Amino acid sequence: MIRKHPVRTALGVVTAVTVACGVAAFGPAAPAAAYFGEAEISPIESDISEKPWAGVEVSSGASTADLAIDQDDRTAWTADGTSADQWLTLDLGGAYDNVRKVEVVLPDAGAVYQYVIESSADGGSWDVIADHSADQRPTRGSVDLFTQPGTRFVRVTFTGASPGATAGISELSVYNYLRDDLVLGADASWVDNDVAEGRDYWVSPTEEDPGAGPHLLDVLQDRGMEYIRLRIFNEPRSESSGDVLPVPYQGPERSLEVAEWIKAERDMGLGIDFHYADSWADPSKQPKPREWAELEFDDLTQEVYDYTYDYVEQLIEQGTTPDKVAIGNEIINGFMFGSEAALIGTTDPAYFRNQPEIYQSQPGGGLLWQYWGSEDPEEQRLYDEAWDRFTTLSAAGIRAVRDVSADHGEDIDVETHIATGREDKALEFWHQYLTRVNAKGADPDVLAHSYYPEWHGSPENIEHTLNAVAAAHPGYRIEIAETSYPASGGGGAPMPNSTYPRTVQGQADALQRVFQIANDIPNNQGLGVLAWEPARWQSMFTAVPGMTRTWEPNASIDVFSRSRASHAVEDTVYAAALVGGEVALPDSVEVLTMADGSTGPVPVEWDPVPDGATDTAGRVTIHGSTEYGAVTAVLDVVDAYAGLDCDRVISGRHAGPLTVTEGVTCLDGATVSGPVSVRAGASLQADGAVIAGPVRADGAAAVVICDSRISGPVTSSGTSSVTIGDPVLGCAPNTISGPVTGTLWWNVIAGNTISGPLTCGENTRPPVNNGSANTVSGPKSAQCRDL
Structure with missing residues (x-):
């Protein structure tokens, strides 16, 4: 059974997600400087385990499974029973091509954990990400880097743990990074006005070398934008009077020239946004073009097809095929609202309201949302008929693009673009729309949404909406076709429904959050993000004092070039030390190069360990740096390493044989005058003991022998965990007669003085000595030959 967060299609409150800009993972976040302030901009990384659509499945201990992804390392999933072969699988909710880092945080600071991390696209075939099955030093976690496009599942399987360790996971995190194919760009349709008005844009206008400019498109491209969208008004008119504008800004002819600036001269991506209106079209106003306003519906449908086909053909023929x-x-x-406007109640724009005999004389494509869900048959009929008219017109436009593309051998995507802050309305729209246009033989490629927090809610709201749409319609790409955020105003207070201040830094952070939302949609459905009119609306540019008609970009504009990571770093190192002990940190950590997926070590320069760092138990953080960014060491200082919890303690003398039948029996400085037997499921821990006879364990849970003298061999058959000396974990060496062990997983024989031969066989994993060789008076053989 998979335990999940709330599913993507659920309505209601959603979990807040913070943009994690990985300073430690990608290199120092150098400030982006500009006249209007600075901004710290780092590449985006995002923990998919935080997302409400992620879920976990476990081998046992299901009641605590969600604690492994609750973003609180003070809680943990704990497995039932032994640590061996327990596993937890994280389902990311869909495939991701650019998850590159996995972090495991474990429950016990003073324990050794052995485990393997794997990834899978389908949950059936697995690839090893990292193999920690030979780890022998106590540590509370690991950070591992990997490249496995199409990853959906990440599994951690325990192969062993030191005696007394809690089997489980405090946190499992999998980090996603911006894909190279995530399109970042802008709607910059006003660029034709800019050129006509003689506006100059420079990267650094006050410097001796001003950089890219004076054309706005040069600056946008230089700052990392790769795609420009143009809106098309049929016959540009005044929004108030309806009169034809003397200069047809954003009209078909002028936009043909702008398309050449974009596509032919700069080789940027090109998007065309048909408004099918002579002035602004948005959710509150959708007027028909004047030339089409009095057409009967069938003629209007044909005009949509012809106009769309003809204009796209002109773009193709001049060598600027839109993407x-x-x-x-x-x-x-x-x-293209018509006579149904009387039922919709719309009054904008002014000319649409003032000339109803023209603009409202024939039916159009307006929707009657007020009848959604109505039980009145007449209202339901009107609702359905409005949908049919609207999708008939839309299908005509889609077919026109498909036909002109086919006729010219081009591949042009088709987009349908909406704006709403309501998830239920978005889901109803896409259900009705796609069902109906598909029935009419048409289909878009991209389902696009606008996102402005002041109108569409919090980032978490749009994230939840987009993921619900993606889950309901997995065959389509999802785009945020418009977004923006102001860098000033309101005394710096955040915009409604946002937490980001109206500053240059807030503008950068708000846009990066939107990039993250698009990138994190499962199955790589997120296509891209376009800022809306970055030089004019909630501008990313600032007028330069003393320079007429000259603007420079805010530092925040560098989000378009700095949001992708070139490298990922093993940015957290976990370590443990005993109170009063020495601190050992690695000389290097791993770094992954995104371009080719290669990994290799990079030196770390650590800050000095604080004085008295190990004087008392607790956690100490030590900072380090690499050429690719910061690294943090998390040092857990413990009074003692993990051990068995005693159910019975024997000290002093014990006459005769000792049989352990259940629980954990601890020999604390005890003297046992006879053999010791440990039965199935029971455990023995001896520290400073003297045992006159052999020790034998059959199917036992654990046997731990430290600093003891045993007059006989220690033998094991089918025991889960055997430790016979382990100085690394503070288990002092023993003096014994040659042991013969047969264990299932944890198996350490280290530092002992052994009289006679040392032979080992039938161990699932050969014993290890963790760098502390045994002194043996006889031969070493079989699995013990290297001890």
Whole structure:
């Protein structure tokens, strides 16, 4: 059974997710400098285990499974029974091509854990990410780097743990990074106004070398934008009077020229956004073009097809084939409103309201949301008929793009673009829309949404909505076609539904959060993010004092070039030490190169360990640096390493044989005048003991012998865990007659003085000495030959 967070399609409150900009993983976040302030910008990393669509499955201990991904390392999933072969699988909710780092945090600071981490695309075939099955030093966790495109599942399987360790996981995190194919760009349609008005844009206008410019597109491209969208008004008109504008900004002819600036001259991606209106079209207003306003519906449908086909063909023929075409702009309420406006109640724009005999004379494509879910048959009929008209018009536009693409041998994506802050409305829209346009023989490629927090809610709200849409319609790409955030105003207070201040830094952080949302949609469905009019609306540019009609970019604009990681670093090192002991930190950590997936060591320069760091038990953080960024060592200082909890303690003298039948029996400085037997499921821990006779364990849970003298061999058959000396973990060596062990997983024989031969066989894993060789008077053989 898989235990999940709330599913993607659920309504209601969602978990807040913070953008993790991995300073420690990618290199120092150098400030991006500009006239209007600075911004700390680091590549984005995001822990998918935090997402509400992630879930876990475990081998046992299911009641605590979710604690492994609750973002609180003070809680833990704990397995039932032995540590061996227990596992936990994290389901990321879909495949990801650019998850590159996995972090495991374990429950006991003073224990040794042995485990293997694997990844899988389907839960059936697994690839090893990291093998910690030979680890012998106590540590509370690990950070491992990997490259496995298509990863959906990550599994941790325990192969062993030191005696007394709690089998479980405090936190399992899998980190995602921006894909190279995530499109980052902007709607910069006003660029034709900019050129006509003589506006100059420079990267650094006050420097001797001002950098890219003066064309806005040069600066946008230089700052990392790779794609530009253009809105198209049919016949640009005044929004108030409806009169034709003397200069047809964003009209078809002018936009053909702008397309050449974008595609032919700069080789940037090009998107076309048909408004199918002579002025602004958005959720509150969707007027028909004047030329089409009085057409009967069938003629209107044909005009949509012809106009769309003809304009896209002009773009193709001039060598500026668009990469994507949007059939309408923010059409959550439909588009090309007509006579149904009387029922919708819309009054905007002014000319639409003032000239109803023209603009409202024939049916159009407006939707009647007020009848959604109505039980009145007449209202339901009107609701369905409005949907049918709207999708008939939309299907005509889609078919036109498909036909002109086929006729010219081009591949152009088709987008449908909406804007709403309501998840239920978005899901209803896409269900109705896709069902109906598919029935009419049309289908878009991209389902696009606008996101502005002041109108569409918190980042968590849009994230939940987009993931619900993606889950409901897995065959489509998802795009955030418009977004922006101000760098000033409101005294710096955040915008409604946001936590980011209206500053340059807040602008950068807000946009990076939106990038993260698109990138984290499962199955790589997120296509990209476009900022809306970054030089004009909630601008990412600032006028330069003393330089007429000259603007420079805010430092925040560097999110478009600095949000992708070139490297990932093993940025956290876990270590343990005894109170009063020495601190040992590694000389290097691993670094992964994103471009080719290669990994290798990079030297670490650690800050000095604080004075008295190990004087008392607790946790100490030590900072380090590499050429790729910061590293943190998490040092757990413990009074003693993990050990068995005693159910019975024997000290002093014990006459005759000793048989342990259940629980944990501890010999604390005891003298036993006879053999010791440990039965199935029971455990023995001897420290400073003297045993006159052999020790034998059959199917026991654990046998731990430290600092003891045994007059006979120690033999084991089918025991889960055997420790005969382990100085690394504070288990002092023993003096014994040659042991013969047969264990299932944990098996350490280290530092002992052994009279006679040392032979080992039938161990699932050969014994190890952890660097403390045994002194043996006889031969070493079989699995013990190297001890």
